[in-house]
Amino acid sequence: MHFANYVEERGRPLSLGRGEHLFRQGDTSGSVYVLREGLLKAYYLSDDGRENIKSFIQPGELIASLAAVYTGEDCSFGVVCLEPSLIVELDFDALLAETRRDLVLAAEMLEHLLDFSMKKERREREFLTDSAETRYRVLMGRSPELFDQVTQKDIARYLGITPVALSRIRKRSAES
Amino acid sequence: MHFANYVEERGRPLSLGRGEHLFRQGDTSGSVYVLREGLLKAYYLSDDGRENIKSFIQPGELIASLAAVYTGEDCSFGVVCLEPSLIVELDFDALLAETRRDLVLAAEMLEHLLDFSMKKERREREFLTDSAETRYRVLMGRSPELFDQVTQKDIARYLGITPVALSRIRKRSAES
DNA sequence: CATTGGCGTTAACCCGGGTTAATGCGTCCT
DNA sequence: AGGACGCATTAACCCGGGTTAACGCCAATG
Numbered sequence: 001m002h003f004a005n006y007v008e009e010r011g012r013p014l015s016l017g018r019g020e021h022l023f024r025q026g027d028t029s030g031s032v033y034v035l036r037e038g039l040l041k042a043y044y045l046s047d048d049g050r051e052n053i054k055s056f057i058q059p060g061e062l063i064a065s066l067a068a069v070y071t072g073e074d075c076s077f078g079v080v081c082l083e084p085s086l087i088v089e090l091d092f093d094a095l096l097a098e099t100r101r102d103l104v105l106a107a108e109m110l111e112h113l114l115d116f117s118m119k120k121e122r123r124e125r126e127f128l129t130d131s132a133e134t135r136y137r138v139l140m141g142r143s144p145e146l147f148d149q150v151t152q153k154d155i156a157r158y159l160g161i162t163p164v165a166l167s168r169i170r171k172r173s174a175e176s
Numbered sequence: 177m178h179f180a181n182y183v184e185e186r187g188r189p190l191s192l193g194r195g196e197h198l199f200r201q202g203d204t205s206g207s208v209y210v211l212r213e214g215l216l217k218a219y220y221l222s223d224d225g226r227e228n229i230k231s232f233i234q235p236g237e238l239i240a241s242l243a244a245v246y247t248g249e250d251c252s253f254g255v256v257c258l259e260p261s262l263i264v265e266l267d268f269d270a271l272l273a274e275t276r277r278d279l280v281l282a283a284e285m286l287e288h289l290l291d292f293s294m295k296k297e298r299r300e301r302e303f304l305t306d307s308a309e310t311r312y313r314v315l316m317g318r319s320p321e322l323f324d325q326v327t328q329k330d331i332a333r334y335l336g337i338t339p340v341a342l343s344r345i346r347k348r349s350a351e352s
Numbered sequence: 353c354a355t356t357g358g359c360g361t362t363a364a365c366c367c368g369g370g371t372t373a374a375t376g377c378g379t380c381c382t
Numbered sequence: 383a384g385g386a387c388g389c390a391t392t393a394a395c396c397c398g399g400g401t402t403a404a405c406g407c408c409a410a411t412g
Contacts, residue, residue, distance in 0.1 A: 044305050052304045066294050076301065099286060106282040110275060113289040118242050120296035125252065127303035128228045128336050129220050132369075152390065160304050165369050167391055308399075328360065341399050343361055 003108040006098065007034055011088035022079040022087065023065070029075050031089050032064040038085025039149055043157070044077045053158040056082075056146060062112065064092065082150060132161045133169050179284045182274065183210055187264035198239070198255040198263065205251050207265050208240040214261025215325055219333070220253045229334040232258075232322060238288065240268065258326060308337045309345050 001009075011034065016022065023029050025045050040057035054077050057063045065075040069092035099106040126135050136159055140147070146155065156166035177185075187210065192198065199205050201221050216233035230253050233239045241251040245268035275282040302311050312335055315322070322331065332342035 044301060046305055050305075054301070054304065066290060066297060070290055070294070076297075096286075100279060100283050103276060103279060103282065106279065106286065107276050110272075110282065110285060110289065113286065113293060114242060114246050117289060117293050117296060118246070120293060120300055121242060121252075124296055124300050124303070125220060125230070127300070128230065129222055129226075151388090153388090161368095162370060163390070164371080164392085168369080171391080327358090329358090337398095338400060339360070340362085340401080344399080347361080 001102055001105050003105060006105060007088055011090050014087040014089055016081040016085045016087060018081055018084060020081045023075055025075055025078040027075045029065055029068045030092050032062060032069060032092050032095060034088045035059050035061055036086040036088060038081065039083040040079050040085060041082050042077050042079045051157055053154055132159055135159050136169050177278055177281050179281060182281060183264055187266050190263040190265050192257040192261045192263060194257055194260060196257045199251055201251055201254040203251045205241055205244045206268050208238060208245060208268050208271060210264045211235050211237055212262040212264060214257065215259040216255050216261060217258050218253050218255045227333055229330055308335055311335050312345050
């Protein structure tokens, strides 16, 4: 069975309004979510209340706390809705069990994971090798839509800097 | 078939001495490598010659440039041997083809990829939320062996800072 | 044995980003 | 309309890490 069909058959549709949470950091969760429409934000909350953004989730993408669904830990991050969203919820254990019976599904899950891994590798690389300013320019080039969809504050927290620092970077690049 | 058996049957053994490369940044590569024994270092080289370390590979771990083997791009990083190593080389396309026929192998590949993804997520998170000093302390707690195996320079480049900065951090934590 | 070269440490100086705070601007609420 | 709130900008100050360079040490090499 193809993943799309599996989602169709076994998924539970969900609809979230701006500001509502799909799950929160510290929750337990056994679900994987597919975003159909809207926009989500995955973020870490540190002890002192600071927010760092792990990723923005666009329609068509999957989101789950791997540590939570796969090893049973608490969610290491939360997911909140930035724009009214349509989401489909899947039970991870059932999905994993199905991949053990279905070659087509297993192959597609492998593809998804490979894509996911490559994205994570790219982001890891950017943090390791690029300055904040470079990361900003790369992001602008790759996902200009983001700048219309989310606040500059969230962009900054995604880049790993403060809103103040991002404002300075923008000023610098506007001048040059 | 189990992955271990597949490696046994289809893998080509390789042996590398200190300083030899498994592959270099910019190479094309269609292989996945399993480290049997020894120690490898995966690193990015920036235009100005600066080296940033993506990861150290310990016995039992897999290494490949996903972008290279999966999408056919050039390797975005290189892998060099830090200690005399025994390695087994696998053809990625053949492995992927086999997972499309073999449920057991597919399931095991999924597990490997899930583990890999979780590692990448953790490192991404550390860069996003922790200071260099915290990253150093976490690494010391998690992998103390590393400090005997590799130079302080390489540890620093893995943490995303310069050797000078790491030396200062160590001095600070020794004083306190 | 002397030389070379890489590593770790330390110091001095610089710079980018963090912090705090003030200001101005929209948006939402009543 | 009037407040209240959050966001973006800007300034002033601080601090951690980058850069450069000097020094001592050790291992490899002639």
